[in-house]
Amino acid sequence: MSNINFEVPPSCKLAIVGDTGSGKSTLVKLIAGLYPISTGEIAYYYKNHRKEGVPKISYLLQDGYLFDTSIKNNIKIFNEKLSEEEVEHLIELCGLKNLNKAYTEETIGENGKYLSGGEKRRVELARVLANKDASIYIFDELTSSLDKNTARVLLNKVLKELNNKICIFIKHNLEFTEGMDLIIVIKDGRIVELGSYEELMNKKGYYHMLMLSSGQEKVHKADF
Ligand SMILES: Nc1ncnc2c1ncn2[C@@H]1O[C@H](COP(=O)(O)OP(=O)(O)OP(=O)(O)O)[C@@H](O)[C@H]1O
Ligand SMILES: [Mg+2]
CATH class of the missing domain: 3.40.50.300 (P-loop containing nucleotide triphosphate hydrolases)
Structure with a gap:
């Protein structure tokens, strides 16, 4: 460059x-x-x-990766101090609220394979926003x-x-x-x-x- x-x-x-x-x-x-x-x-x-x-930078990669755990855990992964209310707020903000409730609690599979591309992106977004002090x-x-x-x-x-x-x-x-x-x-x-x-x-x-x-x-x- x-x-x-x-x-x-x-x-x-x-x-x-x-x-x-x-x-x-x-x-x-x-x-x-x-x-x-x-x-x-x-x-x-x-x-x-x-x-x-x-x-401190919070970075949504072009090709991000999600872990084989629940949506909630994926969101909290880099900020374990996040309260339950804050997680709920991010779920709402990122438009994940309407997903089958079980999804937020149950595993989403290796790299979120049980989610659509758009849903996966929203979880990655919520995780980026969870880094509040960046x-x-x-x-x-x-x-x-x-x-x-x-x-x-x-x-x-x-x-x-x-x-x-x-x-x-x-x-x-x-x-x-x-x-x-x-x-x-x-x-x-x-x-x-x-x-x-x-x-x-x-x-x-x-x-x-x-x-x-x-x-x-x-x-x-x-x-x-
Ligand atoms: N780690 C790397 N080592 C060598 N070349 C690279 C590397 N990463 C990217 N490139 C090359 O540098 C150029 C710019 O890549 P970059 O990923 O920054 O493009 P981009 O503008 O983000 O494109 P896109 O819109 O497709 O994501 C490309 O030609 C790419 O092949
Ligand atoms: Mg690029």
């Missing part, structure tokens, strides 16, 4: 978009400290003071296995829940990016455009072209 240079202010909702293989997941793995960087640096600040090390939340293709309306509802709930946190949403399409504070467009491992939705649309560059070609320029903003 090269030409990567940007700042993310507190509470920022950031979208990283770009074609398949453009480097989106790689970029967030660098942010999360999962890969070493060869040149340049990534600096983390807390209240204007530079902090050593990588801050300062950065990364969602790699949160909504790609969901239909558009379900995706919009879920995204709005997540944004409300994480109102005061930095959130990074990786997306291969442009859906809902118009509601984000900052949009980064990646192409061939480089940032080709960066700005707010209005800035990028006014610029009439690559993002604008992608918006037009996906027929999304008339899509209303999600209500966040």
Whole structure:
């Protein structure tokens, strides 16, 4: 990757978009400290003071893994202090409440094989949100296995829940990016455009072209 240079202010909702293989997941793995960087640096600040090390990050992987236990246990796996009410809240928030009750208590099979793709994703989401003290939340293709309306509802709930946190949403399409504070467009491992939705649309560059070609320029903003 090269030409990567940007700042993310507190509470920022950031979208990283770009074609398949453009480097989106790689970029967030660098942010999360999962890969070493060869040149340049990534600096983390807390209240204007530079902090050593990588801050606590809660990360929804593009291809996550669920354990062969109940939904509740999967949600609590990285935060055992979570109260029963908090688990119930996450089950509700992530739209898992309507599942057969037994599902939340009984095993969901190796890597959630007894769940649908969308249900599995919701459990992975609940687990990410269960990490309440993270300062950065990364969602790699949160909504790609969901239909558009379900995706919009879920995204709005997540944004409300994480109102005061930095959130990074990786997306291969442009859906809902118009509601984000900052949009980064990646192409061939480089940032080709960066700005707010209005800035990028006014610029009439690559993002604008992608918006037009996906027929999304008339899509209303999600209500966040
Ligand atoms: N660990 C790795 N080692 C070497 N190359 C890698 C590695 N991971 C990814 N790549 C390559 O780097 C490029 C960017 O991959 P990346 O996973 O960041 O793409 P992406 O933008 O997230 O794509 P997608 O939308 O398909 O998830 C691809 O060409 C990929 O094959
Ligand atoms: Mg990816």
